[in-house]
Amino acid sequence: MKTLQVSVVTPDGPVYDADAQMVSTKAQSGDLGVLPGHIPMVAPLEIGSVRVKKDGSTEFIAVSGGLLEVRPDKVTILAQSAEKADNIDLARAKAAAARAEKRLQDKSDHVDARRAELSLRRAINRISLAEKK
Ligand code: ATP
Structure with a gap:
């Protein structure tokens, strides 16, 4: 093949x-x-x-x-x-997701919403793969 x-x-x-x-x-x-x-x-x-x-x-x-x-x-x-x-650290990804969600809820000017959104998407992607194992 x-x-x-x-x-x-x-x-x-x-x-x-x-x-x-x-x-x-x-x-x-x-x-x-x-x-x-x-x-x-x-x-x-x-x-x-x-x-x-x-x-x-x-x-x-x-x-x-x-x-x-x-x-x-x-x-x-x-x-x-x-x-x-197999190498994804689930606890780390969950902590990254929580941090990013907190930043996205913070409406103050110093928060880079796009950066927080990308960080959240990376974390959600890792969580979904790690939980598939
Ligand atoms: P964190 O805030 O936890 O660092 P991040 O999304 O900012 O997450 P990246 O900048 O995408 O992290 O990656 C930095 C390095 O850490 C890369 O080598 C990546 O493979 C690794 N990494 C990030 N998150 C995880 C995880 N949950 N499990 C294993 N490796 C990770």
Whole structure:
């Protein structure tokens, strides 16, 4: 069976490498599934999960947005941060969500609402993947 080489890379180094049958993720233009032989493309990603189908099982990686590069035999995801589902610290993500929610409720001028919203979305994404385990 044909496979795709999947790599998820962050500024801190590689987070995930595997040979997979399929990769699904959430691009800004919508959900995207990539099979071996896909036409080359580049797409910006949302904060979301990357699902990798491999040998009959599915692995999940949380990504904080980034860029997806597809070649017929390879998918590379460059993200500011990414964690394999098993490596997500659920308590940390819950604490980050609570902090971000508190900031969003604070209507004073010094709060950067966009930044708090992105932090909340990253935390919710991590929580949903960690709770899937
Ligand atoms: P926090 O406020 O908890 O740092 P954050 O969303 O600001 O969350 P990021 O800036 O996205 O964190 O990531 C900083 C680093 O910490 C990255 O290496 C990321 O993979 C890691 N990280 C963040 N949250 C978690 C978590 N809940 N579990 C494991 N690693 C995490």
